Amino acid sequence: MEASGRSFGDGGRIVETAFRVRYAETDAMGVVHHTSYLVWFEVGRTEYTRAVGLPYREVEDVGVRLVVVEACAQFHRPARYDDLVVVRTTVGEGTKATLTFRYEVRLQWDGTLLVSGHTVHAATDLSGRVQRMPERVRAALTGRAPP
Amino acid sequence: MEASGRSFGDGGRIVETAFRVRYAETDAMGVVHHTSYLVWFEVGRTEYTRAVGLPYREVEDVGVRLVVVEACAQFHRPARYDDLVVVRTTVGEGTKATLTFRYEVRLQWDGTLLVSGHTVHAATDLSGRVQRMPERVRAALTGRAPP
Amino acid sequence: MEASGRSFGDGGRIVETAFRVRYAETDAMGVVHHTSYLVWFEVGRTEYTRAVGLPYREVEDVGVRLVVVEACAQFHRPARYDDLVVVRTTVGEGTKATLTFRYEVRLQWDGTLLVSGHTVHAATDLSGRVQRMPERVRAALTGRAPP
Amino acid sequence: MEASGRSFGDGGRIVETAFRVRYAETDAMGVVHHTSYLVWFEVGRTEYTRAVGLPYREVEDVGVRLVVVEACAQFHRPARYDDLVVVRTTVGEGTKATLTFRYEVRLQWDGTLLVSGHTVHAATDLSGRVQRMPERVRAALTGRAPP
Numbered sequence: 001m002e003a004s005g006r007s008f009g010d011g012g013r014i015v016e017t018a019f020r021v022r023y024a025e026t027d028a029m030g031v032v033h034h035t036s037y038l039v040w041f042e043v044g045r046t047e048y049t050r051a052v053g054l055p056y057r058e059v060e061d062v063g064v065r066l067v068v069v070e071a072c073a074q075f076h077r078p079a080r081y082d083d084l085v086v087v088r089t090t091v092g093e094g095t096k097a098t099l100t101f102r103y104e105v106r107l108q109w110d111g112t113l114l115v116s117g118h119t120v121h122a123a124t125d126l127s128g129r130v131q132r133m134p135e136r137v138r139a140a141l142t143g144r145a146p147p
Numbered sequence: 148m149e150a151s152g153r154s155f156g157d158g159g160r161i162v163e164t165a166f167r168v169r170y171a172e173t174d175a176m177g178v179v180h181h182t183s184y185l186v187w188f189e190v191g192r193t194e195y196t197r198a199v200g201l202p203y204r205e206v207e208d209v210g211v212r213l214v215v216v217e218a219c220a221q222f223h224r225p226a227r228y229d230d231l232v233v234v235r236t237t238v239g240e241g242t243k244a245t246l247t248f249r250y251e252v253r254l255q256w257d258g259t260l261l262v263s264g265h266t267v268h269a270a271t272d273l274s275g276r277v278q279r280m281p282e283r284v285r286a287a288l289t290g291r292a293p294p
Numbered sequence: 295m296e297a298s299g300r301s302f303g304d305g306g307r308i309v310e311t312a313f314r315v316r317y318a319e320t321d322a323m324g325v326v327h328h329t330s331y332l333v334w335f336e337v338g339r340t341e342y343t344r345a346v347g348l349p350y351r352e353v354e355d356v357g358v359r360l361v362v363v364e365a366c367a368q369f370h371r372p373a374r375y376d377d378l379v380v381v382r383t384t385v386g387e388g389t390k391a392t393l394t395f396r397y398e399v400r401l402q403w404d405g406t407l408l409v410s411g412h413t414v415h416a417a418t419d420l421s422g423r424v425q426r427m428p429e430r431v432r433a434a435l436t437g438r439a440p441p
Numbered sequence: 442m443e444a445s446g447r448s449f450g451d452g453g454r455i456v457e458t459a460f461r462v463r464y465a466e467t468d469a470m471g472v473v474h475h476t477s478y479l480v481w482f483e484v485g486r487t488e489y490t491r492a493v494g495l496p497y498r499e500v501e502d503v504g505v506r507l508v509v510v511e512a513c514a515q516f517h518r519p520a521r522y523d524d525l526v527v528v529r530t531t532v533g534e535g536t537k538a539t540l541t542f543r544y545e546v547r548l549q550w551d552g553t554l555l556v557s558g559h560t561v562h563a564a565t566d567l568s569g570r571v572q573r574m575p576e577r578v579r580a581a582l583t584g585r586a587p588p
Contacts, residue, residue, distance in 0.1 A: 020308075023340065023350075024182060024333045026230055031569075034509040035483075039318045044440070046317065046376065051477045058377045063276055070473040078569070081175055082351045084338065099558035122255035128472075128519070166460070170487065170497075171480045178422075179443065181362040186465045189329075193464065203464075204523045210580065212332045215328040219366035225422070275325075275372070288442045318476060322522055327465055361466035375469055 008104055013143055017047040018086040018108055021079050030077035037115045038071055041103045044087035045119070047116040048101070054140035064134055066121040070099065073117030084108040091141050097133060098122050098142060155251055156237040160290055163232040164194040165255055168226050180227035184262045185218055187249045191234035192266070193249070201287035207266050210282055213268040215244065220264030231255040238294050244287060246279060258272075302398055302410075303384040307437055311341040312380040312402055315373050317411040323370035324405060331341045332365055335397045338381035339413070342395070350432035358428055360415040363392065367411030385435050392416050393435060449545055449557075450531040454584055458488040459527040459549055462520050476558045479512055485528035487558070489542070490577045495581035504573055507562040510539065514558030518528035526547040532582050538574060539563050540582060 008014070025036040049056040059066065079085055088104040098120050105115040123133045138144075151195040156162070160255050196203040208211060226232055234253040253261040270280045285291075302308070310333075319330040329384060343350040373379055382398040385441050399409040417427045449455070466477040491495040500507060520526055529545040539561050546556040562576045579585075 020412070022178055023174060023336050027170060028173035028175070028177045029506060029508070029569075030177075032174045034512060035171060035476045035479045037318060038512075040481065042317050042476075053378065065470060065520075067470070070513070070515050071475060074511050075509055077499055078508075081519075082349065087379070100356060123445070168489070170483050176359060176361070177420075181365060182336075183330045184333065185329045185365075186463060189464050193461070202523065207515060212323060214323070214372075215369055217366070217368050218328060219364070221295075222362055222365050225361075275323075276527065305483075317468060318474055321464060322467035322469070322471045324469045330467060 003115075007103065008088065009045075010092070012086050012090050012092070013052065014090045015044070015048040015051040016086050016088050017044050018084060019043070021081050021083045021085060023081050025078070026081050029078075031080055034075055037073055037075070037105055037117070038083070040087050040088075040105055041071070041073070041101070041117060043118060044089035044103055045101055048089040048091070049141065051142055052136065052143065057061060059137060060126075061125050064137060065124045065126065065128075066099065067124050068119050068136075069122045070120040071117070073115055075115050077112060077114050079105070079107070079114050085114065091143075092118070094120075094133070094142075096140070097130065099138065153247065157239065159237050159239070160199065161235050161237045162198040162216075163233050163235050164191050165231060166190070168228050168230045168232060170228050172230060173228050176225075178227055181220070181222055183253055183294040184220055184222070184264070186208065186267075186278070187232070187234050188218070188220070188236075188248070188266060189250055191236035191250055192248050195238070197235040197289065198289055199290065201284065210273055211278075211284060212271045212273060212275075213284075214271050214272050214275075216269045217267040218255065218264070220262055220263050224259060224261050226252070226254070226261050232261065238290075239265070241267075241280070241285070241289075244277065246280060246285065255275060295327050302366075302382065302396065303390075306384050306386070307346065307383045307425035308382050309338070309342040309345040310380050311430055312336050312378060313337070315375050315377045315379060317375050323372075325374055328367070328369055331367055331399055332367070334379070334381050334399055335365070335367070335395070335411060335413060337385050338397055339395050341418050342383040342385070343435065346434055346437065348431065353431060354420075354441070356423075357420050358431060359418045359420065359422075359429065360393065360431075363416045364414040365411070369404050369409050371408050373399070373401070373404060373408050385437075386412070387438075388414075388427070388432070391424065393427060393432065411440070449529065449543065453531050453533070454493065455531045456483050456489040456502070456530050457487070457529050459525060461485070462524045462526060464522050467522050470519075471540075472521055475514070475516055476503060477518070478514055478558070479567050481526070481528050481546055482512070482530075482542070482558060482560060485493075485530035485544055486542055488528075489530040489532070493581055493584065495578065501567075504567055505572075505578060506565045506567065506569075507540065508547065508565050508569075509551065509560050510563045511561040512557055512558070516556050518555050519544070519552060520548070520555050525585050526555065533559070535561075535574070535583075536578070538571065540574060540579065545576040564574055
């Protein structure tokens with residue numbers, strides 16, 4: 001499924017979120033507008049944080065924001081209005097300052113890969129100042145114990 | 148142009164804002180998605196407040212928000228990708244607590260009426276509590292001197 | 295709940311659709327942008343058509359489009375990121391040429407009414423020409439037998 | 442301005458498009474939602490095609506679509522509501538089947554770099570089948586004479 005020897009998730013947790021394509025998400029090509037998939041990545045990210053026990057709303061409640069510093073997507077095949085799609089989300093490697101989420105969007109009924117991509121997130125306080133990624137946040141999202 | 152005897156603007160100021168239709172604003176019907184026109188109303192509102200000397204950003208800077216409490220639109224004809232459209236914005240009647248903006252979206256080259264509508268706005272503080280519409284705001288937006 | 299003596303749905307079918315608020319649907323006021331609710335109306339409409347046995351995708355497949363000719367919404371209270379909301383959708387009165395959908399958006403956990411509204415739809419062919427509302431479509435959506 | 446020795450545009454044509462940030466483009470962080478910048482890339486692309494004499498609308502009119510197969514963006518600093526921003530667009534290298542557009546989003550008044558990125562496009566017919574990039578399209582967009 002991937003060019004590299006590693007498979008998606010690479011042993012880490014994968015959280016799946018399914019929903020239907022909205023009409024508003026399509027464009028005049030008759031298929032889903034490419035930016036809609038990045039909104040879906042965000043939906044997957046929200047559900048990932050809930051599944052690992054640290055809902056993103058709680059992250060913000062303690063004064064930390066995970067801002068997007070990079071987003072990339074490869075568009076393999078288009079989704080269409082009313083398709084039932086699933087976003088698969090996992091957390092990959094990062095740096096001291098960042099965390100990387102990786103995503104796959106697939107048709108639910110047959111698993112066809114539609115879009116793959118990743119986003120890189122830095123931690124900031126509520127005023128937007130970059131800070132070190134809090135260990136509690138990193139530990140919760142990567143599933144690794146804090147040092 | 149209107150069913151009633153009154154014409155659009157009714158003697159008050161009309162501010163025109165022109166721009167091109169974005170691909171992202173279309174949907175699978177091949178034309179502009181109906182909710183995009185309400186985003187354009189908001190663009191027209193922003194430019195109206197700038198034109199009368201009280202940019203909306205400054206309204207928020209002094210701790211007042213004009214929240215939308217009602218929005219209505221009639222869709223007469225569709226706009227298409229790359230069309231040059233113009234939003235005509237005016238401020239109509241209101242109550243002690245509200246202000247009403249009215250809008251027309253037209254094709255720029257021949258004036259064809261595409262969409263008409265209005266939004267009603269209440270004043271709140273930054274925490275969302277409704278307050279009386281500040282006279283300075285009402286006077287600036289309606290062009291009438293404060294009492 | 296309504297100013298008139300009639301209750302929402304008025305005896306007709308009500309279809310409920312629940313989902314979570316997306317981050318992309320919020321704006322700088324910290325709450326959901328008002329146009330997002332109209333996208334949710336559309337989500338409710340899609341699920342209504344599925345529930346009554348005539349999914350909108352099939353309507354388009356037979357060459358009929360239900361285009362939005364009017365949309366109105368009243369915004370009572372704001373939804374926030376990650377809130378679980380429910381859209382309640384019903385079909386009301388119409389004319390020979392139109393059908394009216396009515397909507398309520400509520401917080402799921404306590405039923406607080408956030409937004410109410412309606413959309414009016416005309417039938418067109420795939421080229422956008424208005425036609426009489428097909429009886430099969432009207433019967434399916436209103437739950438009344440064709441004459 | 443760039444880590445590599447090459448400067449943006451690398452000698453090719455750069456087309457600038459300026460506009461104001463819309464309220465609808467912000468999110469609950471108080472700044473522009475990251476997916477909005479990709480919509481702006483598309484606006485820049487549209488204006489680039491117009492500036493080089495082959496408006497994208499005409500590309501579609503002759504039965505060719507330039508579909509997005511990859512999109513990447515780096516987010517350096519956030520834009521805010523009502524900021525006047527400029528999108529700088531250029532066409533870079535490509536393959537036989539693809540064209541790459543590159544973008545910078547800057548604050549207009551002082552040139553601060555907000556976002557940079559690129560999109561890769563493949564040519565398809567109107568049914569979505571990938572085809573070789575038509576030489577007329579490639580020549581017009583890259584500014585190089587067809588072979």
